[in-house]
Amino acid sequence: MELKQLEYFMTLCQELHFTRAAEKLGIAQPSLSQQIRLLEHEIGTPLFDRVGKRTAMTDAGNILLEHCYHIFHELSQARAAISELQGLKRGSLKIGALLTVVNYLLPDTVIEFHRSYPNIELSILGLRTGDIYERLLQNELDLGIVAQPMEHDDLETVPFLTQHLALAAPIDHPLVEQPFVTLDVLKEVPSILLPDTYVLRQLINDKCRTLGFEPRPVMEMTTMESITNMVAKGIGATILPKGYLDCIGDQSIQTIPIQRPDLTTEIAVVYRKNKHLCAASRVFMERLISSVKSEN
């Protein structure tokens, strides 16, 4: 059964005359007869009584007509809903972002986006890099925000920020007098770091290895918030994104730049190549990138 046949059927119901209905539809009369016959064949019962030259609707025809009104109404509703979606009036947007960027990189963009498009349902999930890639590939996320993006055939990557890492030490620590530190500092100072399943920690490990040592933190914790709490309490120092440290502005913590080597991570938006990038995803991505660029 095709929509075209239902359209022909509805016109014939209005006219109850094959020739006039065909003229109204802009087709030849035999075509109309043929399509109505196909429809009747598919349904398995006559929709019209042909009594001589008179055409009248059967009970089955009346029932189908009633349903046709619903079908075409639903269709017009669907068209309206889709056009609203394209106009960002409704819909949903699911973003998976690294825990290390959720707290300080996204809030401004999220707030601004929500104010502009309050009817878009926004989900921001703090996830680890591997989970972000996995969920993107399973179509569970619209956008992913990752550090140190990897190449993947099915994923598009848009780098938008080079994030500098810095040492965070308790305010009364002797190191805070120095204008900068080198990574060797991790050899002497007790440190609190993310576990080595985290991209940020892997980066620190790699850089330390090039300097000929392995970092030995006194404590490992999975959230940046808990790590900075420990630093503020004087347990040790840590290495975290400078942007995050500036953002929390904890008075009991001093941020010291790291030099030789510079420690940076590339932050990127990632999305599926073959998936239609909806208007909400596109707008969010553009706003995030422009907000980060205006701050740097």
Added chain:
DNA sequence: TACGGTCACGTGGATCATCG
């Protein structure tokens, strides 16, 4: 990407049935 086969659909003419 070009080509050929298949299929669905529309058209026009012929035919049939019915009405006045």
Added chain:
DNA sequence: CGATGATCCACGTGACCGTA
């Protein structure tokens, strides 16, 4: 019996699909 309208049938056209 002529006018009108529905159906049948052959044919043309375009879309789609598989293949080289």
